[in-house]
Amino acid sequence: MTIGVQSNDINEHFNKLFSSILLEQQKFDHIKPADESKKEVLNEKLKEYESLKGRGFFYPFMATGRGHGPFVELLDGSVKFDLINAIGVNLLGHSHPIYIKANLEAATSDTMMCGNLLSYQEPYELSKVLLNAVKKSRLKHFWFSCSGSFSNDTALKILWQKKAPNYRLIAFQKSFAGRSIAMQDVTYNQAYREGMPKSIQVDHVPHYNYKNSENAIQETIAALDKLIETNGNTYCALTIELIQGEAGFIYGTKEYYKAIFEWAKKHGIYIWVDEVQSFTRTTEMFAYQMFDLDEYVDVVTIGKVLQAAGTFYTEELNPKAGLIAGTFNGSIASLNAGKATVRYLKEGNFYGEKGRIKELETKFKAKFKALSEGSCKGKIPYYGGIGTMLSFEVGDGSVDVTNKFMKKLFENGIISFSAGKEPTRVRFLLPLPLLDSHIDEIFSIVEKTVLETIN
């Protein structure tokens, strides 16, 4: 594909620039403590930014724009393992050749952003790659948005129009769907909508009960039946995260999802899977593919790792003209990166039982097992997750202990984030470029930090 201007001179400079940037970034290949002389720079900028934003940050973090693979440099000169990746965005790690190239290619184009009115080649190319990746399902169309929340709003509008006036929505307890006015009602955590009026009708049912897995299907189906009993069949759709991210990675089994989806189909209720966080991060490109649910999905939303966001839907759900629009598809650099990322992941050895993602999951779980049965016995009561989405509990799993642990872990060189409430878990959204030597180092830091936090 020709992107923007090209000439021998540009190509020569492009190649030189690409390798010079990569060579410089590759120097960030190990963790390092802060530089005494730079600590003040970070503190001052953060303080000023906090006053501009009107609120403090959880970590004293501001990036320099330098980093490579799992490593990121901060303004205080420290280099850390980034195991949260902007809450799941940077699956390929820092300064991946795909990211550098996508930015340089975008610089040869004449504008910054692509939109819906006058199209460019980038959204067209990315749509083809994405729809090719879902071809075993009935999903036929893809609509770009600029955030996961907005791709969910688009999903809801499409479903509402199709099922009008049946506007009620089924969601799951502990779910997270984003920050838009509609999605704050789909999100289970009430603290995220304090003082807000209720704007849409959502009913939450229990997700997979891993503590009583034998009865999990019955528990959810009974709650679903109860909804119909109470409200009649006034539902347009059921929305679900197959791997509940903000809940600390709660997920069910293939049989569980099939039973729920069969129930929905029986009642003429559409199935909308929110893969904003799980897209590309499990042992198949989509979590619904990993659970073999291709035949059921009517709408799927994605974001984060794509470096853009959007909504897949079936032919029958294609909305009437006028319902969905908007200025932006995304930036040219983002759409370039999205296309290259999906191709790279599809063509490389990342998915399936023998793929790199499963291998990373297995290695991390083995390390957690060794720690929780060895030097940290009784101090890591839970570890789990799937693919590159892993979590663990420290001590009593309270918010206070977990926050204390994560802040110490940050000081010791690893960036993580929390998920869930009662219990609260430490969450890792792993980048792919992790070597065995990195994993060994990560676990010796986790061990040291657990022992420092819990006596």
Ligand SMILES: Cc1ncc(COP(=O)(O)O)c(C=O)c1O
């Ligand atoms: C499952 C899920 N849905 C939706 C969103 C919202 O995406 P965004 O923050 O890009 O609006 C998120 C973000 O964390 C998410 O995890």
